[in-house]
Amino acid sequence: MNYLIRRLAAFPLVLIGVSVVVFVAIRLVPGDSITAMLGTEAGLLTPQQRQSLATYFGIDQPWIVQYWRWFTGLFSGDLGISVTYGKPVLTVILERFPLTLELALLSMLIALAIGVPAGVYAATRNERPADLGVRIVAMIGQSTPSFVVGLILIYLLSVGFGVLPTMGAFTPLWQDPLQNLSQMILPAFTLGCAFAASVTRVSRSAMLDVLSDDYVRTARAKGVPERKVIWRHALPNALVPVVTLSGIEFGYLLGGAVIVEQIFALPGLGRMVLEAILQRDYALVQGAVLFIAFNFMIVNLLVDLAYAVLDPRIRLEGR
Amino acid sequence: MTSKFRGLLGLTTAAMLGVSALVTQADAATLRMAWAQDATGLDPHKQTAFSSLRLLELIYEPLVRLDADLKIVPGIAQSWEFSADGKELTFKLDPKAKFQNGDAVTSADVKASFERILDEQTGAANRANYLSIEGIEAPDAGTVVFKLKQPDAPILTAMTDTNSSIVPASEIAAGTIGTKAVGSGPFKLERWDPNSKEVLVANKDWAGGPTGVEGIEISVLPDESAILAAMRTGQVDFALLNDPLIATLVPNEAKLQLNRAPVLAYHVLQLNPARKPMNELAVRQAISCAVDRQAVLDTASLGEGKVTGPLTMPVYASDPDSLFCYKRDVEKAKKLMADAGFADGFTATVIAATGEPPTAASEAQVLQSQLAEIGVKLDIKMMELNVYVDTWLKGDFDMAVALNGGRPDPYTMYNRYWTKNGNLQQVSNFADDTLDTLLQQGRAETDPDKRKVIFADFEKQLAEKSPWVWLYTSYGYTAQQKNVQGFVPMPTGSLYSLGKVTLQQ
Numbered sequence: 001m002n003y004l005i006r007r008l009a010a011f012p013l014v015l016i017g018v019s020v021v022v023f024v025a026i027r028l029v030p031g032d033s034i035t036a037m038l039g040t041e042a043g044l045l046t047p048q049q050r051q052s053l054a055t056y057f058g059i060d061q062p063w064i065v066q067y068w069r070w071f072t073g074l075f076s077g078d079l080g081i082s083v084t085y086g087k088p089v090l091t092v093i094l095e096r097f098p099l100t101l102e103l104a105l106l107s108m109l110i111a112l113a114i115g116v117p118a119g120v121y122a123a124t125r126n127e128r129p130a131d132l133g134v135r136i137v138a139m140i141g142q143s144t145p146s147f148v149v150g151l152i153l154i155y156l157l158s159v160g161f162g163v164l165p166t167m168g169a170f171t172p173l174w175q176d177p178l179q180n181l182s183q184m185i186l187p188a189f190t191l192g193c194a195f196a197a198s199v200t201r202v203s204r205s206a207m208l209d210v211l212s213d214d215y216v217r218t219a220r221a222k223g224v225p226e227r228k229v230i231w232r233h234a235l236p237n238a239l240v241p242v243v244t245l246s247g248i249e250f251g252y253l254l255g256g257a258v259i260v261e262q263i264f265a266l267p268g269l270g271r272m273v274l275e276a277i278l279q280r281d282y283a284l285v286q287g288a289v290l291f292i293a294f295n296f297m298i299v300n301l302l303v304d305l306a307y308a309v310l311d312p313r314i315r316l317e318g319r
Numbered sequence: 320m321t322s323k324f325r326g327l328l329g330l331t332t333a334a335m336l337g338v339s340a341l342v343t344q345a346d347a348a349t350l351r352m353a354w355a356q357d358a359t360g361l362d363p364h365k366q367t368a369f370s371s372l373r374l375l376e377l378i379y380e381p382l383v384r385l386d387a388d389l390k391i392v393p394g395i396a397q398s399w400e401f402s403a404d405g406k407e408l409t410f411k412l413d414p415k416a417k418f419q420n421g422d423a424v425t426s427a428d429v430k431a432s433f434e435r436i437l438d439e440q441t442g443a444a445n446r447a448n449y450l451s452i453e454g455i456e457a458p459d460a461g462t463v464v465f466k467l468k469q470p471d472a473p474i475l476t477a478m479t480d481t482n483s484s485i486v487p488a489s490e491i492a493a494g495t496i497g498t499k500a501v502g503s504g505p506f507k508l509e510r511w512d513p514n515s516k517e518v519l520v521a522n523k524d525w526a527g528g529p530t531g532v533e534g535i536e537i538s539v540l541p542d543e544s545a546i547l548a549a550m551r552t553g554q555v556d557f558a559l560l561n562d563p564l565i566a567t568l569v570p571n572e573a574k575l576q577l578n579r580a581p582v583l584a585y586h587v588l589q590l591n592p593a594r595k596p597m598n599e600l601a602v603r604q605a606i607s608c609a610v611d612r613q614a615v616l617d618t619a620s621l622g623e624g625k626v627t628g629p630l631t632m633p634v635y636a637s638d639p640d641s642l643f644c645y646k647r648d649v650e651k652a653k654k655l656m657a658d659a660g661f662a663d664g665f666t667a668t669v670i671a672a673t674g675e676p677p678t679a680a681s682e683a684q685v686l687q688s689q690l691a692e693i694g695v696k697l698d699i700k701m702m703e704l705n706v707y708v709d710t711w712l713k714g715d716f717d718m719a720v721a722l723n724g725g726r727p728d729p730y731t732m733y734n735r736y737w738t739k740n741g742n743l744q745q746v747s748n749f750a751d752d753t754l755d756t757l758l759q760q761g762r763a764e765t766d767p768d769k770r771k772v773i774f775a776d777f778e779k780q781l782a783e784k785s786p787w788v789w790l791y792t793s794y795g796y797t798a799q800q801k802n803v804q805g806f807v808p809m810p811t812g813s814l815y816s817l818g819k820v821t822l823q824q
Contacts, residue, residue, distance in 0.1 A: 031705030034442075035712065037359060039704075040723070041367040043712045044447045044735060044742040046439055053365075053442040084359065085513050086498055151544055158548035167549050168353060168538020169516055265540040267515040275514050279359060280705060 007301055011294070018293040019074075019286065023067050026277065026285050033057040033083060036280040057083055059282070070286065079290070080283030084276065089287035092272070096256075097291075100269040102173060103191065103260075104253035106184055108246060110192030115199025116235075116242065122200065123207035124230060134200060141197030150190040150263040157186075167265045187264040191257055195249055202245050206238040213237075240311055247303030254299065255292040348533040350803070350822060353546045354559040357514045357539040362497030363484040364436050364443040372481045373559065373814045377519060377535070378419075379484035379502030382410055382429065382463075383475065384815065387580075387807050389632055389727045391475060395424055395485050395503060395526075396463075405470030405765055410463045415526040418487045419507045426457035431488035433465075435496070447742055448477035448731055470763045472770065476728035505530050505818030514539055531805060531821035547798075550575055556803050556822065559814075560796040562677045563623040569798045576801050579794040580808035581624075583631045583725025583732075586615075586676070588669075588686055588788040593748035594717050596665055603785040605655035608644040609693045610686065616791040619681035624793040629733070629781045631725045631792050632810070635774045642782040652693045664694020667717035671699065672707035676722045682790070683720045714745045725792075727811070729774045730762045737781070749786040 034053050035042045045053070054060040058080075061069070070080055079089035122134035158164045165182040173180045210216060211234055219233050220226075256270020269288065276284040358371040363379045366372065382396040396410040416424035433455055436443040451471040456464040467474070477483060490501050500508040505527060506519035517537040521530040538555070540546045543565040549555040551572055560566045569577040590597045590606060597603055612626045628642045639645045644652075656662055669686070671679040680701060687697040697718070702710065711719055726732035736747040737754040744750065757777040764770050782789070795812040802823040807816040 029703075029706060030709035031703075032709075035708045036705050037365065038367050038444060039708055040711060040743075040746075041444050042708070043746060044444065045442060046446075048439040049442040049446065052440045056442070151542075154545055154548045158551045162552055164548055164552040164554060166554060167545060168540050168555075169536065262541045263545055265538065265542070265545060267512070271514065271541065278703075278705065 004301075004305075007304075011297055014297060015290060015293060019071065019290055020067075022286050022289045023070070024063075026280070026282060027063060031280060032059055033280040033282070036278065057282075070283070079287035082276070082281050082284040082287075084279050084281045084284065089283050092284060093269070093288055093291050096267060096269045096272050098172060099170065099266060100254060100256050102180075102184060103188055103257065103266065103268060104250055106188035107191035107195065107253065107257075108250055110188055111195035111199050111249075112242075112246065114192070114196040116203050116239075118196070118200040119203025119242075120207050120230060120235065120238075122204045123211065126208060131204075134204070138197040138200040141193055142201070144194070145259075146190050146194055146257075147259050147263060149193050150187070150260055153186055153190060154263070170265075170267055183264075183266070187257075187260045187266055190260050190264075191253070198245060198249075199242060203238060203242050206241045207234060210234045210238045236310055240307060243303060243306050243310060247299055247306075251296040251299040254295040348822065350532045350535045350557055350817065350820060351555050352535055352537045352557045352559075352817075353540045353549060353555045354537065355539070355541050355543050355546065355561060358511075358517070359513075360497060361500050361508070361511070363481055363486065363502070364432075364441060364445070365482075365497070367444045367482065369812065370559075373812065374508075374517060374537070375484065375500075375502075376481045376504070376813055376815050377506045377817060378500050378504045378508055379481065379486065380416070380504045381480060381483050382478050382485065385476075385479045385727055385809070385811060385813075387809050389634060389810060391479060394479070395429075399475070401475075401765060405472070405763070406467045408465040408467065408474065410465075412461045412463065413526050414461060416503050417524045417526065418503050419501050419522055419524070420487065420489075421524070422487060422489070423460075424485060424487075424503050425460040426463045427460070428488045429463045429485055430455045430457050431491050432485045433483075435486070435491050436483065443482070445477060445480055445482040447735070448474065448480075448483075470765065472765045473728040473730040473762060476726070477731050479727070505815075506535060509534075525818070527818060531819050532817075535817065550798060550800070553800065557797065557799045557806070557817075557820075560798055563620050563793065563796070564677070566794075566796040566798070567621060567623065569796075574800055576799050576803075578797045578799065578806065578808040579623075580810055580812075581631075581633075581792055582795040582812055583727065583792070583810055584722055585627055585629075585631050585725055585792050586620075586624075586678070586682060586790040587721050587723060588682075588790060589716075589719040589721050589746075590785070590787060591714065591717055591719075591748055592786050593714065594667075596659065596661055597667075597717065599659045599661075600784065601655045601659035602661060604644065604783075605652040605659070605661075605693060606690065606695065607782075607785040607788045608648045608652035608655065609695070610689055610788050610790070611647040612639075612645065612790050614647075614689070615682055615685045618685045619678040620791070620793055624791045627789055627792045628778050629787075629789050630729055630774060630778045632727055632729070632732075635729050635771060635778070637775055637778050642779065643785070645782075649692055656693055661694070664696060666696040666698065668698045668700055669718040669720060670707060670710060670716045671701055671720040672704045673701050675704045675707075676793070678793075679720050679722070686720070711746060712743075714748055729777065730758055733777075733781075734758055734762070737786075747786060749784075751780075751784060753780055754784070 082089050082092050085092045118134050122131040125131045171179040216229060216234055219229050256268045258270035258274050261268040261271040273288045354370060356370045358374040359368045360366045360371055363375045381394045383391050384394040386392045395413055395416045397413045399410045401408055418424060435441050436446055437449055451467045451469055452465055453468045454466040486496055487501055490496055505522055505525045507522050509520050510518040520534040543560055543562050546558050547565055547568060550558060566577060569575050590603055592598050616622055616624050626639045628637055628639050630636045669683055671683045683699045687699060690697055710716060735741045735743040738758050739750045739755045757773055761770055761773045803820060804823055805820045
């Protein structure tokens, strides 16, 4: 319990750090909301026109004043107003988040469903042709960028079969689960593919380690059936590195999968942040990055807690 | 395992296909449109992004508009007239024109709209074109009179711009321009999810008569190959395309049609005459002579476009071959370099924006290799668009690969760069008496034939003084299913004719 409290207490400090870094970083980049909106036409503005636009975008005050105004707003749950969307930042983020969460979960599911069995299979046939085959496929999967996989999938479906899930007009899960799934499956598969490859490789090597452990030998000596040795005795222990890997990956995915969202026109967090940066929507960038950082920390915490469940030898409380 | 794995793959694919087959078709009377870049805002006076203008011109209307030949035709105004001394411009409004809130469009709305544009507090993009306006009068509900400080022929063309749209005076007073879109155009904006989609419904009260479709649904598909894929499967009826590489694939599909229209925007290599050695006329001319414009066009843009001089509007454009050094002449270029004392060449940095236009990087590379032949060594610096814009506006570059917007009127297009007090003098860094005088003459002259002579001279001078090296104009692309009827591609890129487009079953 102590452990949990200590971890949670560190959250605000990390978040303040993140907020400062983001706040400064996005303002250090040349260009501002005005040039983002007007492009080169911004050069035609008179100083007074520029001033009144700066006021409109809330960038007329010194940085420190801007930061303080934004920071104090945080305590009342006010992340500011997005100038692109004309809505509170939190509302915009929460509209996008369900999709990102669903995409993350779905692609994790696909990756684990493919990766873990493949890894175990390869480990049990160590250095035999089947193992080699799995490793080669995994290597290819890991080194193929997701935009290649995504575009190939789109191309094959649209040219080969003449069908394509509806793109652009996104349907939330609760409105029409089937339609939603049809839109999510391709991007989830694209993301899942690459990650399945990493999962395969990690679970294979973890499994190999575990299979040479004493307790596995004991179990075999006691005449436990091989199937049970692998799936009941060895696998849970081999899963620890897989959980670590998945946790990190899941944390990343909660920040949005920019490229895949871009290709499949999904209105997720990743694309939102990208557009916000390009359009210099400062409040939205700050709010979104803070939100993503928070999620990442929560996921990390959950991963650490999961170790204890998987492997009772791991104690979180310390000595 | 490999076979099991393949089985799993097959299963997933089958599931994807099965599910997608259930997807129902959208209402046939709605035009399903796609573009890669979404609008960035709804204030017609402030937004200058290409997509924003394309969306807003379906909702709002200006006093006058341009047809496909860039001739001025009625918009909200039915007729217009300059006074004999050129200092008064009178408009008669269309009595049928109505805003989407049901109110008639009156002279009070026109006056309020232009006063909003002129107000510095607004930050309106088009303000600089209206500085000659001294006063706006509304003698009756259907008449507006603009009093001008001096004769100003291009002002009428400036008024065709979406950035000069007429908005309701009541919405200005309420401060809702930019948050609520109430125009008098063919479509009403029902819904906008930025970077995702727009839903437009037909405006039954549109003075232009009934629209051909019930509405337009615009999806933002950020990747243009995905747009093409969606068109192949019939999910999208009409799309805007940017990338010539994608556009040239469209004709391969039997069901699809590609529309090309030469646009006014021009690809250009901007030299900075404030920096050494580009301050030397001979050096600038040498660069101009060393560039093979057709090769840049062929390599960077697959030949999709046309070599151009400074003036891109068909009415005013000269034959490029008649302009200074438009036929590549490396020997002459080398001699010019030697005359200027740079026989061994020099090194310069050229800036370009990533992906804007999509051909920017390849243009820079082709120019780099061409200029290497006369000893000019170019370092290419690619920048994110916004960073590029910021650097460009400060004039902080040796050379810049740019895609600059064109205007239907030469004065409006170039006064910002080549008049002595142009707003973008700090970008062009080139003040020249002859150019300034010619532009001022062209502004005051109302006789079309005399204007042509003035601007032909202007173009010749500009090409010869070579502050910039004009390269080519590209095409604006739209792709459509063949059952989409009645779309007219425009040199301004305008999608206004979607108001009359129909879908054949």
